Amino acid sequence: MARTRNSLETRTKLIEAARDLIRAKGYSATTVDDICHSAGVTKGGFFHHFESKDQLGVAAAEHFSAMAEQLFATAPYCALQDPRDRLFGYIDFRTAMFGYEIAQYTCLLGTMVQEAYSTHPNVREACAAGMTTHVEDLARDIEAAKQLYAPSASWTSESVGYFIQAVLQGAFIFAKAKQGPEVALESMMHLRRYLETLFYPI
């Protein structure tokens, strides 16, 4: 084993192992030993980088948020001129992700916050922050599209952003429950249909 003794690399390996395990088993069921074994690090190494399991949860949420931000900031649809097209590009992009394995497209933040919201306040806060940031990013395109296609509509772009995320989170739950994306994909179709009614061409 070529141990490279790279602090950042080890830390990242721990976080990514946590991300994958928590997405599959949940936060509580994922043990520190699990994470260490999966990352090829010992317990001593783990607690050198994180002072508690909770703090790793927070770090994982932040890491996930950063990854998502980067992913959706560099996706092909971002190059589109029309903000409405970018919004539907986002929807279609996320819909296409349901083609991968469940543990690859589900949201770490939504999974963690369900378990942690009342017992692990730091984790809850980190998840909420990540989700809020993502909605804010999304809401910028929604707002721009609103100015163009529905300037006098009564809804706020922020609430539409949250609605989109709610559908996604619910779709993830059904993908897990049904062990497949079929039902989730139909929900994404309904979501798209709704958004089309919001941004009717002038």
Added chain:
Amino acid sequence: MARTRNSLETRTKLIEAARDLIRAKGYSATTVDDICHSAGVTKGGFFHHFESKDQLGVAAAEHFSAMAEQLFATAPYCALQDPRDRLFGYIDFRTAMFGYEIAQYTCLLGTMVQEAYSTHPNVREACAAGMTTHVEDLARDIEAAKQLYAPSASWTSESVGYFIQAVLQGAFIFAKAKQGPEVALESMMHLRRYLETLFYPI
């Protein structure tokens, strides 16, 4: 302590304690000791009624499903003649529930299946079954409303039922993350608006 030595009552107390604890802390973080303490039963009593924690999880899912079925089968809106009115009665009824405490209106099935989908197949199956049954019940009104108000629409009533549930599940996640129902309520409003577009009066 008035020990009543009533088998069914003890079993129900265990299930309801599990329901409340799991909704607040998740399945894995809820221990058998927790449940026993909360229900006022010892561990011996617990394992007299359930042969494993998993089986309790299954029983809790079934209990929750039965309770929900009863709740939504006897709610005031069920008396309405028009299936479209019943559907919106359901939406408004569920929207109103966001006024209670988080742990009272969130869905045990959605919470459990997030954690259990890959590691506790029996629990996953019980959750999926309960959710499917609920959607089927709901889809009956949707189908009847479709016949009246949108007979030639291309969507299936089942998919609309799942969409409604997806929004609800997502709304629960945001209510937990945000520690309040505001964002969730806005999502319910968007959901209602969408359903209105589906069932436009003839």
Added chain:
DNA sequence: AATTACATACCAACCGGTCGGTACCGAACA
């Protein structure tokens, strides 16, 4: 008398976290 419905006491495995130690680094100094 037999069965049911619990309580008590207990277990091995596992949990998050600690701790003393070690391998390795770059900088300072001779």
Added chain:
DNA sequence: TGTTCGGTACCGACCGGTTGGTATGTAATT
């Protein structure tokens, strides 16, 4: 150039407490 040195990265044995689950006892019900 070689040596020392303090700090960082990491190891792995260990700890007290907790976990799901069991073995056994006993009082009430049938």
